[in-house]
Amino acid sequence: MxxxxxxxxxxxxxxxxxxxxxxxxxxxxxxxxxxxxxxxxxxxxxxxxxxxxxxxxxxxxxxxxxxxxxxxxxxxxxxxxxxxxxxxxxxxxxxxxxxxxxxxxxxxxxxxxxxxxxxxxxxxxxxxxxxxxxxxxxxxxxxxPLAGLTAYRALFTKAKIKKNDNVLITGIGGGVSTLAMLFAIKLGANVFVTSGNDTKIKKAVELGAVAGVNYKNDNWHKDIIKLSDNNINIIIDSAGGDTISKSLDIINYGEKIVTFGATTGKVKDFEIRKVFWKQISLLGSTMGSDSDFKNMVNFVNQNKINxxxxxxxxxxxxxxxxxxxxxxxxxxxxxxxx
Ligand SMILES: NC(=O)c1ccc[n+]([C@@H]2O[C@H](COP(=O)([O-])OP(=O)(O)OC[C@H]3O[C@@H](n4cnc5c(N)ncnc54)[C@H](OP(=O)(O)O)[C@@H]3O)[C@@H](O)[C@H]2O)c1
CATH class of the missing domain: 3.90.180.10 (Medium-chain alcohol dehydrogenases, catalytic domain)
Incomplete structure (x- = not known):
């Protein structure tokens, strides 16, 4: 073979x-x-x-x-x-x-x-x-399979996403990110995205995202805060590095950041003070269990996710x-x- x-x-x-x-x-x-x-x-x-x-x-x-x-x-x-x-x-x-x-x-x-x-x-x-x-x-x-499972566990099992949540998904061009976006939109969440490419942001908006910003602009996190009226309550990230530092500024008090990757490497400027003062839950996620996979396939079937x-x-x-x-x-x- x-x-x-x-x-x-x-x-x-x-x-x-x-x-x-x-x-x-x-x-x-x-x-x-x-x-x-x-x-x-x-x-x-x-x-x-x-x-x-x-x-x-x-x-x-x-x-x-x-x-x-x-x-x-x-x-x-x-x-x-x-x-x-x-x-x-x-x-x-x-x-x-x-x-x-x-x-x-x-x-x-x-x-x-x-x-x-x-x-x-x-x-x-x-x-x-x-x-x-x-x-x-x-x-x-x-x-x-792999992207769907990872996206499902991060959004549903970890972040416990609900309808009308304001969700930021970083690096929207990625395989996991695009599926996470489709799942969250289908559930009725408001999805904000980042990308290093404006065309990809446009495509994400065509698929139902609310808006997006280009992470090549150093102040992209301030733009996301403005676009979402300072109201992001879930962040789904696999970029790591500086994106996590900025996510601590973006996320609302008492809310959740789910991390499942480190495409850009280590977080150099990690302000632990922001985590405890803002009562943030920083949730790690990797792939998923057998029941996550089963639930993901059911979600894809029921909602006809493409x-x-x-x-x-x-x-x-x-x-x-x-x-x-x-x-x-x-x-x-x-x-x-x-
Ligand atoms: N823990 C787990 O279970 C698990 C499972 C799957 C994946 N992962 C990890 O998650 C990451 C993504 O996996 P994938 O298979 O979806 O990869 P992929 O399809 O290759 O996507 C990678 C994406 O990373 C984004 N990116 C690059 N630099 C960025 C930055 N500075 N800020 C924000 N986003 C940036 C890009 O988004 P744009 O093109 O929009 O710029 C790119 O499309 C990888 O690191 C992978 O190892 C982990």
């Missing part, structure tokens, strides 16, 4: 040599597993961090990829809730464990240390397999897809067609 194999880590320029489209044997399944023929995979920033060598516990060679959609190709002996040909998506959050509040020690994310979805076939335990949302094509469905797809690349152009993510040009999810 065809698979995209990361042979070595390195900088973006070396991706061409390090990410190879090659042949691997088709995986053998166990009794509780299914074999899925992947039709589409989608990239997450995690794949790029690993490819660049900027992730903990890297193991190579590896087939990356946490997001995938496809059809059931083979069933293990103990699998009776799926049929050959069923169109499915995969929950990439493996071994979450019993505690809803955090993941177990055995927790891992699909696509390292085990081979992931950037491959023609994948074997996976049936408990991580879900029917594809009926209103979505397989191409769109591939965009949902993820924002940036661009679809063929397997042979996978390096171009990684480079597009590295350049930050995307608005929404980058999808790979097998």
């Amino acid at each position: 065809k698979a995209i194999i990361l042979k070595k880590n390195g900088l973006a320029e070396s991706l061409i040599e390090n990410l190879i489209v090659d042949e691997l044997p088709k995986p053998e399944i166990d009794d509780n597993e299914v074999l899925i023929k992947i039709h589409y995979a989608a990239l997450n920033h995690r794949d790029l961090w690993i490819a660049k060598g900027l992730y903990a516990g890297i193991k190579i060679p590896i087939v990356l990829g946490s997001d995938g959609s496809g059809t059931i190709n083979k069933l293990g002996k103990n699998v009776d809730d799926f049929n050959i040909g069923d169109k499915v998506i995969i929950n990439p959050s493996i071994n979450w464990g019993d505690d809803e509040s955090f993941q177990s020690e055995e927790y891992r994310i699909l696509g390292m240390p085990e081979n992931g979805t950037l491959s023609e076939f994948i074997k996976i335990d049936k408990k991580y397999v879900y029917k594809k949302p009926a209103h979505l094509e397989l191409m769109q469905a591939a965009a949902i 993820p924002v797809i940036d661009k679809v690349f063929s397997v042979d152009d996978v390096v171009q897809a990684f480079l597009r993510m590295d350049s930050g040009e995307q608005f929404g999810k980058i999808v790979i067609k097998f």
Whole structure:
């Protein structure tokens, strides 16, 4: 079977040599597993961090990829809730464990240390397999799992978002951010965004956001405060760094900041005084539990959420897809067609 194999880590320029489209044997399944023929995979920033060598516990060679959609190709002996040909998506959050509040020690994310979805076939335990949302094509469905799960837990499980909340979502071009925006808008929240690109802000407003500001302007946080009448009560952030420092100014007294990433690195100017004086809840969030995933898929089904797809690349152009993510040009999810 065809698979995209990361042979070595390195900088973006070396991706061409390090990410190879090659042949691997088709995986053998166990009794509780299914074999899925992947039709589409989608990239997450995690794949790029690993490819660049900027992730903990890297193991190579590896087939990356946490997001995938496809059809059931083979069933293990103990699998009776799926049929050959069923169109499915995969929950990439493996071994979450019993505690809803955090993941177990055995927790891992699909696509390292085990081979992931950037491959023609994948074997996976049936408990991580879900029917594809009926209103979505397989191409769109591939965009949902990792970003949808992360966005859902951050907004619903952690921030406990409600209708009419004023929510700031930073870096709106990102895969998780666009899905978080769609979820929050559907719930009836007022969504404000930031981006380094005015066209992306315009697109977000076309999709239902109230307004946005360009974070390349140093005073962007003051603009958000003005635009929202000093009334932001949830911030969803994966930029980290200076965005967190500014978020402490933006957020209302008694309200919540959810952090799930550090794209721009460490927070250098962290004023703890603002956290306690303003009674802010700073909430960490990572991926999500089995029930977060189930609830997310239900939300997507019930509300007919259509993820924002940036661009679809063929397997042979996978390096171009990684480079597009590295350049930050995307608005929404980058999808790979097998
Ligand atoms: N903890 C978890 O479970 C979890 C899960 C998923 C992702 N993450 C992390 O979350 C981040 C986003 O992941 P993703 O897959 O959605 O990535 P992505 O699609 O590559 O998006 C990254 C986005 O970061 C934004 N960005 C860059 N510089 C920024 C800045 N100075 N201020 C605000 N935003 C900035 C950009 O937004 P614009 O293009 O609009 O400028 C860009 O589109 C990554 O760091 C990833 O590792 C964590």
